Amino acid sequence: MLYDCNEQLKQFSHVNQKALDQYVNFTEQREQLQRRRAELDAGDEKIRELISVLDQRKDESIERTFKGVARHFREVFSELVQGGHGYLVMMKKKDGDAGDDDMDEDAPREADPEGRIEKYIGVVCLETHA
Template sequence: MLHRCNEQLQQFSHVNKKALDQYVNFTEQREELQKRQAELDAGDEKIKELISVLDQRKDESIERTFKGVARHFREVFSELVQGGHGHLVMMKKKDGEPADDDDEDGPREADMEGRVEKYIGVSFTGQGETQSMKQLSGGQKTVVALTLIFAIQRCDPAPFYLFDEIDAALDPQYRTAVGNMIRRLADTSNTQFITTTFRPELVKVADQIYGVTHKNRVSRVNVVSRDDALDFIEHDQSYNAE
């Protein structure tokens, strides 16, 4: 009987005798991993909630800022273009059509799918017709661009602005309107405007005028009088006309 039992036991010689200890050890590791997974899942849920809240706040901030800029855009456009009306429209991915532009200054409640990426651009609407910037002439594009800059300036003024021949494509009445607006903003908002120009309208409203000359591959900057600057511009225009 003992011999038979020993023979039967030999059939189980390949059995892992540490299996019980390993089972207990692996069970403890599994429980620890499950606990860690639960903590990570909870953290992931909190992060998703935070992202959702931040996305909603960004949407609200964008729309609040946009409405402020759009309100000033209408005001500035009517000042630059006598009898003209223009406003900005926010374009969104959700429906591909312009969002309603109401006059409420407060933010609209963003939906759950709200993301900053849903905004795809801004269109300009003038005289009741929405137009693409590609449809505008060079002067019209300049007027719209300057209107947007001045609208942003009224929302969040910068210490100074540097304009490089912004009046080159403008008609005389628009150059006069832009010059008057720059003069008014410089007097009332403690903002400095530095412009380069070959037109008389900006020169007439400038506090300080500098003439830049180039000779022997060297540029020179000198203070000039308003009369000298206007004479130079008149001569330059006459030369170009010939």
């Protein structure tokens, strides 16, 4: 009977004897990697949120500073050029547009869906004479 059992076991000699141990080991490694990926994804999201907040603050600061400079420019220009009016206008580029000038000097700009204000491409001086 022992001989018959050994002969039947020889049929399975090609089966990997360590397969179960390897499966358990690989399953544990996979779970560790999935936990690590979740940690990295959470860290990535926090970094993206921080970048968005910093971009928004930076752009708000640029706009606030520009509006102050533009206001003083108008005052100085009218003093230097009698009867003339000068304006500084921020040129911006937004989503493929060639440019958009902003005559609104007091209201804050709305942020786009990514939390960023349009990218600035330059400043233009407009002048008029009475």
